[in-house]
Amino acid sequence: MTLSVDVRHRLGAFELDAAFESSGQLTALFGASGSGKTSLVNIIAGLIRPDAGRIAAGGRTLVDTAKRVFVPKHRRRIGYVFQDARLFPHMTVRQNLAYGNWFAPRGERHAEKSMVLDLLGIGDLLDRRPSLLSGGEKQRVAIGRALLASPQLILMDEPLASLDEARKAEILPYIERLRDEIKVPIVYVSHSVAEVARLATDIVMLKSGNVLASGPTVDIMQRLDLLPDDERAEGGAVLDMVVTSHDQRYGTTVLGSPAGEIRVPLLDAAPGAAIRLRIRARDVILATQRPQGLSALNILAGKIAGISSDRGPLVDVKVDCNGQTIVARLTRQSTHGLDLKLGQDVFAVIKTVSFDRGNTTRGIRFEA
C-alpha cells in the first residue's frame, strides 16, 4: 500500500508544509520535537483538518481540499496508537480490545483476536481495568486495540516516549513482530535515532514543518547532517546483515554482508537470521593502510565516497565498502592529517565492543 501525503497547515506561528510518499512496511516520521511529526500524523488520522492538500492511502483519497473531500476519522480505518495509551478507563481490557472490532465493517475484520493476543502477550490481562496495568502493558493493549479494528494503516505517535528504558526494551520486540508478521503498514513517529534505525524500513525526515528527506532507512541514516542536534551522536550507517556463525570460544557472533564480516558480542540468533546493525559514525576509525597490531576485530576495506563540506570541527566521511556505505565521524584535524580524498582506498575499523543491544537488533525479514 502506498501512502501519499501533500499537505499545508497553519497552527499559530507554526507552518506545516509536508509532502512525501511511502510504501514501506514501517515508515518513520523522524525529527526533533516541534518539527511537526505529531501534527502530520494527526492530519493523516483525521484529527486535524489541513488547510490545503491531499492525502491518499492505497489509492483511496482521504483528503483532497481542492475537491472538498474530507473523510472523517471514524471512516478512515486508520488505527492510531497514541503516546499516552488512551485506554478507556471505564472498560476492561477485553472491552477496550473489542471496541474497534465492533465498529469495523463485517467484511473487513481481518484481524484475528487470538493471533493479536498472542503477538502482544496480553492474553492474561483481559479482565483487568486499565488503571491496574503497567505503562508497558497499557501500550501493548493500545496497540492490540488499534490492530483489532482491522485498520488499513496504523499510526504510532511515539508509543515509547512515556516509558522508561526497561519498558521500552519490553515493547520494541513487539513492534518488530508487528512490522514483520502483520500485513498492515505502520507510520511510526519518533525522535530517537536508535528506535528509527532499528524499526523503520523507510524514513521521512522532518524539520520545522518541512520534509528534509525521505527514502529507505539505509540511505537516510547515512545523512548525519539531517539528524537533530541532540541525536547526532547516535547517528551512523545502518547495515542489514546475516548471521554467518557463532564463535562460542570467544563469545562472538560473525555477521556477513557484501561489505565484509563484522564480529559482534554473541547474539541469540540462528545462522541465517537477519540482523540490523547501526554503526555509530563516532565509533568508526579510518586508516589509510591495513592496520597491524590493533585490538579492534573488524577491519573493512573500502573507498571514500563522500566527505562532508561543513566547516565545523567534525567531518563525516562516507566509505563505500563493496556497495554498502559506512560513515565515519572524524575531526577535521585527522582528515587533514591523513589527507583524505574522494576515491581514496581506506580501511574502516570498528571495535566489536561498540555493538550492544541498542544498535544490534533483529533485522527486517523480507518475504518474497
Added chain:
Amino acid sequence: MGWPDLTPDEWNAVRLSIKVATWAMFASLPAGIAIALLLARGRFWGKSILNGIVHLPLVLPPVVTGYLLLLGFGKRGPIGAFLTEHLGIVFSFRWTGAALACAVMGFPLMVRAIRLSIEAVDRRLEAAAGTLGANPLWVFATITLPLALPGVIAGMVLCFAKAMGEFGATITFVANIPGETQTLPSLIYTFTQVPGGDAGVLRLMTISIAVSMVALIVSEALARRVGRRMELE
C-alpha cells in the same frame, strides 16, 4: 425513632411531592444532558445568553419564575394554550404544572452538575474512540456519557431534591390545592398559617430535612467518584 404519624392529608402531600419531583427529574433529563453538552462542548454565538437563561431561575425570585410560567404556560398563555389544544396537556392548577415549575427550578442545578462532569471527560479518549471507527453519536453514547455518568446522577439527585423543596414558583403557578398541587412545602406553609399547625410543621420539616440531606450526601459522593475516575488514566 419510627415514621412520624402523618395524617392522610400529610401523606397525600408527601406522595404528591415525590411524584412531582420524580417527573420533574426525568422529564428534564434529556434536555438537561443536551443543554449541558452544548454548554460544555459547543462553540456558538449566544452561548453565554443560553447559559444565562438556564441559570436565571437560580437567581430570580421564585415568584417571578412562577408568574412567568403562568404567563407562558397558563390557560391563556401562548405555550399553554397550544399544548392544551394540540396535545391535551394542561398545566395550570394541575400537578403537571407543579412538576413543570419544579423542573424549571431544578434545571440549573442539573445542567451545572452534568456540564461539569462532561467537561471533565478527557477529549483525547473521545478522539481515540473516533479513530477506532465510532461516529460522534457512538462516541457520546459509549465514552462521554458513561464517563460523565456519576455527574449525571448527581445532577438528577440535585434536581430531585430541589423539586422536593420547591415552593415559590409552584404556589404562584398552580396555587395550593389539596390533593392536586399541595406539595410538601405548600402544606407546611398552610400549617404555618393556621393556629395549632406547629405539630404538622414539625413532622413535615423532619421529612423535608431528611430528604434534602440524603440527596446532598449522595450527590457529593458521586461527584467525588467522578473526580477519582478521571485521575485513573
